[in-house]
Amino acid sequence: MHEWALAEAVITTAINAAKKEKIQKITEVSVQLGELQQINEEIFRYALDELTELYKEHFSKVIIDINIERTQLQCNNCEHTWMFDSMKDSIDEDEAEAIHFIPEVAFVHTRCPNCGSPDFRVIKGRGVSLSSIKGVKK
Numbered sequence: 532m533h534e535w536a537l538a539e540a541v542i543t544t545a546i547n548a549a550k551k552e553k554i555q556k557i558t559e560v561s562v563q564l565g566e567l568q569q570i571n572e573e574i575f576r577y578a579l580d581e582l583t584e585l586y587k588e589h590f591s592k593v594i595i596d597i598n599i600e601r602t603q604l605q606c607n608n609c610e611h612t613w614m615f616d617s618m619k620d621s622i623d624e625d626e627a628e629a630i631h632f633i634p635e636v637a638f639v640h641t642r643c644p645n646c647g648s649p650d651f652r653v654i655k656g657r658g659v660s661l662s663s664i665k666g667v668k669k
């Protein structure tokens with residue numbers, strides 16, 4: 532039910548943003564979904580569809596756009612930042628498969644490409660956020 536809670540948060544945020552912008556009917560919602568956020572995109576999308584139906588006084592033929600946010604890491608030692616994607620080539624297929632299901636596993640093998648430090652943090656690719664809404668003003 533994780534997906535429903537996140538979808539509800541996105542929809543509530545969208546409705547509040549619309550009120551602030553004096554948007555009467557929301558026609559488009561863009562959502563950023565971190566690739567490390569372990570949620571089922573299909574269920575998430577279904578939940579968003581159901582919730583826009585439930586709160587239909589705020590929406591009109593809404594298009595929901597889900598963008599996957601790629602993982603970005605930052606070294607705690609030298610502050611270098613890099614995309615996790617760029618490292619996927621250097622790992623073998625079995626590891627890649629494991630990473631697909633448990634992204635955290637990947638980080639065991641990860642080192643900063645600049646200084647080689649294993650001490651880094653995730654700066655992008657986690658969480659779900661509303662990136663923009665479009666709609667019809669009063």
Ligand SMILES: [Zn+2]
Binds near residue numbers: 607643644645647
């Ligand atoms: Zn570094």
